[in-house]
Amino acid sequence: MLTAEYLKQIVEYDPETGLFTRDGEIAGCLNADGYWRICIDGVDHLAHRLAVLFMTGQWPRFGVSHRNDDRADNRWSNLRSASPVQTARNRRASNKLGIKGVRMTPRGAFRASIYVNKRHLNLGTFTTAEAASEAYANAAVKYFGEFARAA
Template sequence: MKTHQLTHARLLEKVVYDPDTGKFTHLGRRRPKVGQFDKDGYVKISIDEVKHQAHRLAWLYVTGNYPPEDMQVDHINGVRDDNRWTNLRLVTHAENQAYRLASGREQSARGISGVRGVYWHGGKGKWIVTVRADKKSHFGGYHASVESAALAATVLRNQIQEERASA
């Protein structure tokens, strides 16, 4: 059963959601863990070969309905993989954008890490460092922690500045 509009009943057949932890588990599988990070740091869950954002599935699971078309599910604390029910709320697109700007949750070029040039690579499960300078991308490696990636980004930016100065 492949569907783009997942029903509440089908969702209940496939997964269990724990509102206290925000975690989903598959029903009837040896490996019950479910979900993986997308490139933006949100958790995506595949059900019937269709990927869904976990925070939207949490809303469907608890309320029995998708959010209205003109509303978005927002993470109150700004942490995109924190899908606890107490951390989710409905907001309009304008409210969501205003909150992001006011809180600095996603400043341009900082993304979910909060560090310029440091991004989450969901496929590798690591932080990646990429610094843009002179219309080129400079790769700074993959890092297990955001702290080590931040340090690598600083070192790479300094190295690029030194190379510019000596040229």
């Protein structure tokens, strides 16, 4: 298993830019999902996980999330530890409206709901998508804190 000591011998990490370099050149490349990956001894590693190892000396216990949702932005200030549940809370909308937590009722109104502690909570029915979206956004901040995503 890759250790922090070995990692620091073969690459450098700039926490201000989030870039890893090897022999003065930027290390790694973007993968199809938009994450930086770096090959070390024939094994591909995600750069955001390597940044945690480099900075803390330990592999991340759970996942690593990008605060600004830019998968290629590995600045130390943009990275945070995230459990699988926290990562799920930070997902984008995946419905037809493109508005997280909002769906259209058969009568043309907009219903807002949020999933908290394995339960769907109804936030109300609204005449506009914007009002329903605002209700979801407020609830997301209340229940999810820094991992809230309204869109």
